[in-house]
Amino acid sequence: MKNITLFLIMLGFFLTTSAQYNSAPTAESKSLASVSPTNTNLKETSKIAGVTAASSDSYNSLYTKVEGVSGRQNSLPILNQPADFIVCDDSDESIDGVASFDLTSIDSEVTTDTDIAVTYYTSQTDADNGTGALKSPHSSSGETIFIRAENTVTGLFDTTSFKLQVNILPLAVFDKQFKYSVAPNATIPNTIGIAPTNFIAADVTVNWYLDGNLISGSExxxxxxVLQEGEYSAEIIFNATGCMNTITAFITLLQDSMFPQGISPGVSPGQNDNFDLSSFDVTQIKIFNRNGTLVYSKKNYTNEWQGQTNDGEELPVGTYFYTIQYEYEGSTKTHSAWVYINR
Structure with missing residues (x-):
């Protein structure tokens, strides 16, 4: 009687065990340790390297084959969603719509876990398969980048994505309608300006610089x-994106081109009657006829000569030569040229 009882107990244990592993694939298959018996509707395939899973609506029919990761925690890496990577077009020192992106600078946004390897791809398929990883820096005109974050210990991985975006720069040239020169010791300022290519004035903020120094109140x-020579720069900033571009022009000091080359006293009264050098701080002027004879001279000259001699006599029509001395930025300069009298 005792033998019959023992046989029935063993038979019941055997039947119970068989029911739990109904249709088990092989002896090397093991049930997924992290799956709860109460979860009876698992359909998704986990992103686990070296793991294959067969699933159905019954927990008793769920089998997982684990290769090389037995006994490890079967949870995916925790990823942080990185922000879109937005740069201005000149990040690679070239304005061409293509920018250089340091993808590795995103690693710390994705995870700070030292066991997680972060790689970047141009498609979800490549990220899932871990093939065709991008090198950094990566040149792009804008696209979606897919991230694979893989635990180097367990082989588990997860993916996410973010966008690369290249914002354009404000483009402009210096407007040719303005003159880009000044006279020595000028007292009447010149105007210079820029002509927009891809924006209107309301889109941007403009800061002006002279030799690298901000010109206060200039917008x-x-x-x-503009009263002096030098390097004038316009720093143009898009208000919406903050992308900035700087263009530069050189304002030259005019000499020969700023000195009058002729006067016509009395021809059109009030127009071009005087040899006007009031833009220059002239300390002395000497004027000679074609024979080299001094006909006129004056110290601290501005515009007094109207084609007369030192005695006030009218000089005949013709070409005359002059030499002046003037002060500029603390030094004395000399200029010699010719002037024509027309009557």
Missing amino acids: GLTLNT
Whole structure:
């Protein structure tokens, strides 16, 4: 009787065990340790390297084959969603719509876990398969980048994505309608300005610089306070994106081109009657006829000569030569040229 009882107990244990592993694939198959017996509707395939899973609506029919990761925690890496990577077009020092992106700078946004390897791809398929990883820096005109974050210990991985975006720069040239020169010791300022290519004035903020120094109170597409030579730069900033571009022009000091080359006293009264050098701080002028004879001279000259001699006599029509000395930026300069009298 005792033998019959023992046989029935063993038979019941055997039947119970068989029911739990109904249709088990092979002896090397093991049930997924992290699956709860109460979860009876698992359909998704986990992103686990070296793991294959067969699933159905019954927990008793769920089998997982684990290769090389037995006994490890079967949870995916925790990823942080990185922000879109937005740069201005000149990030690679070339304005061409293509920018250089340091993808590795995103690693710390994705995870700070030292066991997680972060790689980047141009498609979800490549990220899932871990093939065709991008090198950094990566040149792009804008696209979606897919991230694979893989635990180097367990082989588990997860993916996410973010966008690369290249914002354009404000483009402009210096407006040719303005003169880019000044006279020595000028007291009446010149105006210079820029002509937009891809924006209107309301889209941007413009800062003006002279030799790298900000010109206080200067804003807008024109600068109307130009009194001296130097390197003038317009720093143009898109208000919406902050993308900035700087263009530069050189304002030259005019000499020959700023000195009058002729006068016509009395021809059109009030127009071109005087040899006007009031823009120059002339300390002395000497004027000679074609024979080299001094006909006129004056110290601290401005515009007094109207084609007369030192005695006030009218000089005849013709070409005369002059030499002046003037002060500029603390030094004395000399200029010699010719002037024509027309009557």
